[in-house]
Amino acid sequence: QVHLLESGGGLVQAGGSLRLSCAASERTFSNYAMGWFRQAPGKEREFVTSINRSGARTYYADSVKGRFTISRDNAKNTMYLQMNSLKPEDTAVYYCAARNYYSDRWSLKDVGWWGQGTQVTVSS
Numbered sequence: 001q002v003h004l005l006e007s008g009g010g011l012v013q014a015g016g017s018l019r020l021s022c023a024a025s026e027r028t029f030s031n032y033a034m035g036w037f038r039q040a041p042g043k044e045r046e047f048v049t050s051i052n053r054s055g056a057r058t059y060y061a062d063s064v065k066g067r068f069t070i071s072r073d074n075a076k077n078t079m080y081l082q083m084n085s086l087k088p089e090d091t092a093v094y095y096c097a098a099r100n101y102y103s104d105r106w107s108l109k110d111v112g113w114w115g116q117g118t119q120v121t122v123s124s
Helices: none
Strands: 004-007 010-013 020-024 032-039 046-053 058-060 069-075 078-083 090-100 116-122
Touching: 004 090, 010 069, 020 032, 020 116, 032 069, 046 069, 058 069, 058 090
Parallel strands: 010 116
Antiparallel strands: 004 020, 020 078, 032 046, 032 090, 046 058, 069 078, 090 116
């Protein structure tokens, strides 16, 4: 069982930056592939980005490619999402996700564990 806790959300103007963090309770954090999803009001939860166990491989949804960067620090049991050049359409609740095996793009059913989410609001 992995417990995930996101932090770092908030309100930012368009063009600004935020960094989200996801802290995991599990000491074998490096055994899990990690990812981020987001859910905007009235929309389905969607995949944003993923990272493999070592951090050597990452994958991004087209909508965030070139603006967002996923990373992890296995020594700190923490994953990060650096979000630059934010747009109003990035407004959503952002969820940290974990699974046992890595693949580039995740569906909802691929996720083994979820965080509780953190709100990101981008004003125009």
